[in-house]
Amino acid sequence: MDDIMSLLIPSVLETVYMVTFSTIIALLIGFPLGIILVITEKGHICEMPLLNKVLSTIINVCRSVPYIILMIVLLPVSRWIIGTSIGTTASIVPLSIAAAPFVARIIESSLKEIEWGKIEAALSMGASTLQIIFKVMIPETLPSLVLGITITVISVLGYSAMAGAIGGGGLGSLAIIYGYQRFDYKIMNITLVILIIMVQIIQSAGNGLAKKISKNR
């Protein structure tokens, strides 16, 4: 039992580490892109149809590349940024880059839920573009944004398991090394149960937070 625990605990921590940092970086890239996608649309507060079209196309292209291929393509990038292409820290690079366009779309669709009238009201008061983004669009769609970010975290968790295939560490590599390569189904099943529990916790936390925010609305 101690053997199993000594395998599992570091793997869980590695996974948490990868998912946390990848999600943060993906949000840092994807959130602004999502905002830009919304406000540069025709008729919105910062109309720039060409930029919108180009950005949207790039995001679609990125999202079309299967994650397993993206990881391999980005190996040199990881090596260049982190210094190595193997290990948990190195896998944060492809994870973030894969999740960023996903985040952009999720944020975009949440921000679009706002009624135009509210933006119009802010415009009529002389609000600037930044004021509208930070005082109107984001606060008004916050519950939906939280749920969107929850989906992102869960997706990144799924991707992080895949990173195990190319030596990424975490629960994914544990499952692959023990389950796939050594036929040790016990370890693999435990890993699966842990992943299921993690997903449940993340989703419940997200739902709870979203509910709390929208309590008074």
Added chain:
Amino acid sequence: MITIKNLNKVYITPNGGKITALKNINLNIEKGDIFGIVGLSGAGKSTLIRCINRLEEPTTGKVIIDGVDITNLNIRELRNARKKIGMIFQHFNLLNSRNVEDNVAFPLEIVGMPKTEIKKRVSKLLNLVGLEDRAKHYPSELSGGQKQRVGIARALANDPKLLLCDEATSALDPQTTKSILALLKQINKTLGITIILITHEMSVIKEICNRVAVIERGEIIEQGTVFDVFSQPKTLTAKAFLNRSAYELPDDINVNQTANRRLIRIFFPRDSARKPIISRMIRMFEVDVNILAGAIDKIQDQTFGTLTVEITGSKKQVSGAINFLYNENLEVEEVRKSG
């Protein structure tokens, strides 16, 4: 105070077609006016009011407010100008993420007012609209009328000189509409704010406006004081907005005019509505008068009446009777068809 000059708004459809939403609009609105723009849905009134603060960009023409041509301002200048133009909306457009006091504080945050001053100003504004006790409530906990009061407090936050009302009472029941209109009237009187409102409800215009423009298919077809426009409407649209009972006749009424039988509509301007002109006419000319429809209306404390009658008698009697009406300074028009 506000001059709209040759304003046009043309939309280009995706397939290259043109839709003229506003055509050569010219309006003059004086300081302290409550100016109503009335029209059926799709007439262009919403576009027109949005051109005043450039939520819609006019295609050509000028909007001059206090000597400043709004259409010439760059985006920064426009934002500053907008801070002095309040606006309220049909669906209130309050922020659900903020409670009542924070909603009212929003425009003050935009101009960068210090927090302590915002607090004072907000409580004053909530007092003005009668919502002191609702400060901590969220919009979802308010009735429609209360939401619009918050909207009004928010619109007044930065001491505007002009208030634009975009169908502000159209989502409210008649009782609440009355109270909101009373509040607007009070604001106009006590704060001296000029109000421009658009509506499809004649009752709103009658209740608070002093001047009115009727808009149809993007054009102003009539304008003037509320009394003049609605006591003697010249166009069908203006008539349609009047009390319909005075205009609608049953379908089976014979509208053929003969020398012995005339079907006419009589407008009694101002105080002549109180004089017994019809009974005098009957006595003097011995004609038979059959009243088909009628109404007495009150606009801004002035009475006027509309009466649709059938006059029968000899040729001489009938024409004499109608001349008599003209001599009494009444407007008379022949009824051609019902409606």
